[in-house]
Amino acid sequence: MTQIFEAIKKSAVRIKEAIEYDDTGYSDLQNATGDTQLKLDIKCDLIIEEEFAKVASIKEIVSEEKEEITPLHVDGKYLVAYDPLDGSSLIDVNLSVGSIFGIYEGGQAGANILASVYVVYGPRVELVIASDALHFYRLNKKGEFIFQKDIHLAQKGKLNAPGSTQSCWEPKHKKMIDAIFNDGYRLRYSGGMVPDLHQILLKGGGIFSYPATSDLPKGKLRMLFEVFPFAFAYEKAGGKAIDGKNRLLDLSPTHIHDTTPCFFGSNAEIQRVLETYAQ
C-alpha cells in the first residue's frame, strides 16, 4: 500500500507541473462518459498509469477517462480506481481541481475499499490519505509531501455545498436545502468535488450534496472513482456518507462508470438528510 501512496505522490507532482504550464485546450477525443477530453485529462491519465505500472502490488487500474479495466500485474492484489483530473472544466477559469483514488481488494464494491487518496491542486498542492484515519499533507518546495495533521469533522458544521441543477431538484430536497440555509449555513460551492469536499473537511463540517434530479435520476458522481473514495474519507474523519437512505459504502456498481446520488457531511447534517429522504 505504501508503494501505491508513493506512486500517487509522484503523479501529483507531475500533474501539478502539467496544470501550471501545459496547454489548457480541448483534444479531439471523448472519454467513456462522452465528455470531450482536455489535453490535460489525457496527459494526467497517462502520468498516473506510468507511475502505477511500476507498482507490483497493483493488479488492475480503472480510470474515469477509460471504458475498461486495464490489467497491470497478474500477481498484484489491488484494484486502483481513479479520476486523474476531477473538475477539469474549471481549469480554464483557474479554479482548483483534484485527483481522486480508491484502492480496492476483492472486486469493485464500496465494501472492498481499503484506502483512498485525494489531491487538491489549488494555490498549494495538498494530499489527503484515508487509511486508519484521515491524514493531511502539503507539498513543499523540494517536492515532498509534509504531514500537517489528522482531519476530524465536528458533529455539526456551518457550510452547505448543494450540487446539481436546482430547477431539477425534488421539492423535498429544495425544502431541506432552504432550511439548512435558513439555519445560518454559508454557501460554499465551486463546482469541483475535490476542493468542495476538502473545504468542508478542513473547516470542521457541513454538507455536500449531489442528489437524484429529474435530469440525472441516478446522480452525476461516479461510485468507484469519486463517491466511494470520499465516502471512505468522510467516515474516517468521523462523518457520514449516504445516498439519501443507505450508507454509500454498502453499494456496488454493476458497471465501472455507474453513478449514485450522494451526501457527505458531519453527523448532524446527514441526520437531516436521512429524515428528509425517509419521507
Ligand code: F6P
Ligand atoms: O464530476 C465532475 C464534477 O465537476 C465534480 O467535480 C463536481 O462536484 C460536479 O461535477 C459538479 O457538477 P454540477 O456543476 O452539476 O454541480
